[in-house]
Amino acid sequence: MNTRAMFALQNVRVAPTLTRTLVHLHSGKRVAGLKRNPSEYLKVGGYEYGVQAENLQFVKAFLAPYALPDEVVLQVLTHKSFAHGNKPYNDKLAYIGSRFLNNFLSIREASTSSTNAHAVNGLNFDVLGSPIDKSLASPATRYLFAKAHNLNKVLFWAARDATIDNPHRSGEVKITNDVVCALVGAVLLQKGEAVAQTFIQEKYLTGEHSLLAYGSKCVAALLKHQELQS
């Protein structure tokens, strides 16, 4: 080792590290500078944040038999706005879930047997962009669907304005839409594409309270409104 390198090593200073060993968690009225007790703010509408059975019961009942780990279910129900984003949240799950759901729906719509002369090798691309196609992808329809299945009973999020009751204006519709998509994303990332396809077909598109049922209700209402307007 040359002299210069030795000199450099001798001059290396290690910064002293200070570690806080005692933390006071303040409860009650907020005081600037004091750390709040997490149990005070980690709850929404009486539900305390965590993997407790009461938080996950509605989603688990909906998911059966497509079980997901409790932590993943909790992440599905948590929005970025909750606890300043310090808990795992669902935005990326919702993102991939939304892409997969939209893709699945467009394939299913176009693959339905058709007599349309413009169908390409049996695929009726003309259904895409139609009112029903838009309705199935709309947050309003997915909100109705989620409400019917109690998926929005327990959501961990912070409304921008707690005084707004209208779900469309308060942001609840968008948050619920994210949960609906995040569920698909979680199943997709946990179990793969084939299971996710069966999951959507079985849970989202079948039954009286399916996405299809609410989608067509929304379109029927829209068409009626347009008829009245004209």
Added chain:
Amino acid sequence: MSILRIVQKGIRSPNVLSRSFTVSKQNWTYAPSVVTPKFIVPADLTSFGDYKRAGSQIPVTNADAAKAPGLVALHARLQLPESFELATLARSLTFIAEGNQYADNAGMALFGKNLVKYYVTEYLMVHYPRLPAVILRAALNAYTGEETLAQIAREWGVEADNKSEMEKFLVDEPKEFSLGRLSFDKVDTNPERGVTVVEGGVNVQQAAFASVVKSVIAGVHAHNGADAAKQFIHDHVISRHIDISQMFQFQFPTRELTNLCSRQSLEPPVARLLAETGRLTVSPVFVIGIFSGSSKLGEGQGNSLLEAKSRAAVNALKNYYLYRPIDPVVPSDPKYDGSLIDGSAVVI
């Protein structure tokens, strides 16, 4: 609805003050919006097969399409399989416009858009499982945004049908030749003199070129199946090099790193000076490492202690967010066996 702003020559505006500018033809392709398709809705709203587009467009036949040299050349250039019909390729080159003679590609483009966005998203999510959502969206846009797809279409050699009917008549061009060129409504072809669009609106030309790529993907799915479409997307879209590490921009790197360590239950990060030279000169260099306990998270160098610390924090954050697993498998692969579900980026 997007707002179309126009600025007239001579009006005092901070952007155009005492500036003389030429109206280029490129700017004329902006329109307030693209034509919206109209549908014939069946009585049973969920009877998807019965949906039709309103209008009297006719489908292109394969016999007519085969007479278009541009179409045959494009088919060969893209190495599309024989089963991919020329008529489908002709439809891919017909962008939605008022008074189209042939069926347009609006539905195909929507279908292809959903396919390409899904496959690119799953690729990014699995190859970079800790990517923040903002970067994920930016990367997806870099791969599948209209500008990129329009560029891909141009690289494929797709040509716009810029000839007027009169020009075609004068050179006695067969009408089938037009099928091999991209047809779209060239809006505002004769704008008022001295008026140009400076922002807003839809770039119809770009949207038309992008729709070709999306429609061809839809066509591959229709004629050759989902696996072929996925392979096509990998070959033409995902194979493009995009440097995701350059997309990051941290405003408060040290604060973000502290929050990240707290969320991941790691010891708080500590910056330590590893080496320095020329402290009392005009060009000192400091090397700082960021540690969480005994683990070094990142290292950075700079001309000041603050700069080096900041760079070290950025380096540590990038090391975390740009983590790539070994041999990742995407969910659409039959061999897929689950992947990391990330808790998303910390919020500052």
